[in-house]
Amino acid sequence: MKAIQLHYPPEWAHCYGCGYLNPMGLHLQTYWNRERKESRTAFTPSPHHTAIPGFVYGGLLASLVDCHATATAAAAKADAEGLDLEKTPLRFVTASLKVDYLKPTPLGPELVLVGRAREVKGRKVVVEAEVYAGEALTVRGEAVLVQITEGFGG
Numbered sequence: 595m596k597a598i599q600l601h602y603p604p605e606w607a608h609c610y611g612c613g614y615l616n617p618m619g620l621h622l623q624t625y626w627n628r629e630r631k632e633s634r635t636a637f638t639p640s641p642h643h644t645a646i647p648g649f650v651y652g653g654l655l656a657s658l659v660d661c662h663a664t665a666t667a668a669a670a671k672a673d674a675e676g677l678d679l680e681k682t683p684l685r686f687v688t689a690s691l692k693v694d695y696l697k698p699t700p701l702g703p704e705l706v707l708v709g710r711a712r713e714v715k716g717r718k719v720v721v722e723a724e725v726y727a728g729e730a731l732t733v734r735g736e737a738v739l740v741q742i743t744e745g746f747g748g
C-alpha cells in the first residue's frame with residue numbers, strides 16, 4: 595500500500611511534516627484503511643525532540659497530528675467520493691488545529707497515530723486524531739482541513 599503523502603505531486607511535497615522533498619522534514623507517511631475508515635502512521639521521536647528529559651516536545655506532537663490529519667482528510671474525501679488518489683491527488687491545508695495533551699508522552703518508543711474523519715463536507719474535512727505510546731493514549735487532536743483549489747495562495 596502506498597502512503598497518502600506519496601500521491602502528492604512535487605509542488606505539494608515540501609511540507610516540513612510530511613513532504614518527501616523536504617530533506618530536513620519528518621517524512622510522515624499515513625496509510626488509510628478503507629474497511630475501518632481509519633488512518634494510521636507511526637513516528638519515533640529522536641532525543642532532540644525532547645521537552646523535558648524523557649518526554650516528547652508538544653510542538654512535535656502537534657506537527658504529527660497536523661500532517662496526519664491533512665493526509666487523513668485527503669483519504670477520507672477520496673473514499674467518500676470514490677476517487678483514486680493515484681489519478682486525482684487531493685491536498686488539504688490546516689485551517690484549525692486543536693491539541694489536548696492528556697498525559698506526558700514518553701520519549702523512546704514508537705508513537706502510533708490513528709485518525710478518523712468526523713465530517714466530510716464540500717472542501718472541508720474535520721479530522722480527529724489520537725497519539726498512542728504503546729497502549730497509552732497521550733494526545734488527542736482535532737483539525738479542520740480545507741482542500742486547496744487551483745490558484746490557491748496566489
Ligand SMILES: CCCCC/C=C\C/C=C\C/C=C\C/C=C\CCCC(=O)SCCNC(=O)CCNC(=O)[C@H](O)C(C)(C)COP(=O)(O)OP(=O)(O)OC[C@H]1O[C@@H](n2cnc3c(N)ncnc32)[C@H](O)[C@@H]1OP(=O)(O)O
Nearest residue numbers: 605606609664686687688689690716718738740742746747
Ligand atoms: C501552506 C499553506 C499557505 C500557502 C498556500 C500556497 C499555496 C498552496 C499550494 C500547495 C500547498 C501544498 C502543501 C501544503 C503543505 C503543508 C500542509 C500541512 C499542513 C499545514 O501546515 S498547512 C499551513 C498552515 N495553514 C495555513 O497557512 C492556512 C491559511 N489559511 C487559509 O489559506 C484559508 O483560511 C483556508 C484555505 C484554510 C480557508 O479559506 P478558504 O477561503 O479557502 O475557505 P473558506 O473560508 O470558504 O472555508 C471553507 C470551510 O472551512 C471552514 N473554515 C475555514 N477556516 C476555518 C477555521 N479556522 N476554523 C474552522 N473552520 C474553518 C469554513 O467555515 C468553511 O466551512 P463550511 O463550508 O462548513 O462553512
